[in-house]
Amino acid sequence: MRTRSWIILIGALLLVSLAFCFLLLGRGASGTVANIYQNGVCVRSIDLSAVTESFTFTVSDGARENVIEVAPGRIRVLEADCPDQVCVHAGWLADSAAPIVCLPHRLVIRIETSAKAADGIDTVSQ
Amino acid sequence: MKLKRLTRAAVLAAMALGIFIVELQLPNLTPIPGVKLGLANIVTVFSMFLLGPANTLAILLTRILLGSLFSGQVMALAYSLAGGLLCYLLMLLLRKLLTMKQIWVCGVLGAVAHNLGQMAVAVVVTGTPAILVYLPVLMVSGIAAGLFTGLCAQFAVGRLEHTSLFK
Known part of the structure; x- marks a missing residue:
């Protein structure tokens, strides 16, 4: 293949990817419920719009821990004992x-529109 | 010249490993797992065109296995292996299609393949397909980083292909 064909191919791939970036991430989340999944299972659901006071809790699978902080309208990973700390940052x-x-x-x-945890919205946070 | 081939591959594997470990010390630019420069890709592309597929596979596997041990990120081994091997398979094909002036293309498409493989394993491991929203971001970052590493490999090959080291 000629070099120009490769440039067109890569350019097209870049444009399509960029379009999907804006399509998927440009719009905000549609709901206010934070669902926390571990190993594909939703372990806890918190309605962020109902939170009035900040609190923290720990999600653990026995060996590994993430400390999660919830504040009115928002949520973050406060601490984690993972090597890369991508979730904290x-x-x-x-x-x-x-x-x-x-x-x-x-x-x-x-962030989703409905609670995905088996026991529904977390009542501690209400 | 079996000894020469072995030494060459060993030096490149050590280089790839060194680059990989140094890159890990750089802070992450984005909160998205998998977005990285992937500088060790320079060595993979370089060796694919100057040393051939068999040596490249040995260098790649050495770097991935020792890299995950040395960095303590054994959890990341599955992601690296999936990404590395998918990237390798695509490069096998590209090697037949590309001329020596188009080596950089191998860097770009190899990086994209690497990110695709990593993403596939991440979806299976986390059991959460929702993280696929990051796939387009990983494609863009793969193209950008792959262009850089691909051009690095292109220049390195251009300088070294006619030296006695690679005859």
């Missing part, structure tokens, strides 16, 4: 469609 998640991900601990925090 992600900072506050409020109304973004971009989830907080802690790959080493298989933990994902997403």
Whole structure:
């Protein structure tokens, strides 16, 4: 293939990816419920709009821990004993469609419209 | 010249490992797992074109296995292996298609393949397909980082391909 064809191919790939970036992440999250998933299972759901006072709690799977802080309207990973600290550096998640991900601990925090935990919305936070 | 081939591969593996460990010391620029420069990719692309597929596979696997041990990120081994091997398979194909002036393309598409493989494993491991929203971001970052590492490899190959080291 000629060099020009490769440049066009890569340019097209870049444009499509950029378009999807804005499409998927440009708009905000649609709900106010923070669902916390570990190993694909939603372990806790918190309605951020109902939170009046900040609190922290720990999500643990036995060996690995993430300390999560919840404040009115937002949530973040305060501390984690993972090696890369990507989840801590992600900072506050409020109304973004971009989830907080802690790959080493298989933990994902997403803002969604409804509670996905088995026991529904967390009542401690109400 | 078996000894020469072995030494060459060992030096490149050590270089890749050194680059990999140094890059880990740089702070993450984004809160998105997997967005990185991937400087060790320079060595992979370089060796694919000057040393051939067999040596490259040995260098790649050495770097991934020792890299995860030395950095203490054994959890990340699955992601690195999936990304590295998918990248390697695509490079096998690209090696046949590209001329010696188009080596940089191998860096770009290899990085994209690497990120795709990593993302696939991340979805399986976390059991949370929702993280796919980051796929386009990883594609863009892969193209940008791959262009850089690909051009580095292109220049390195240009300087070294006619030296006695790689005859």
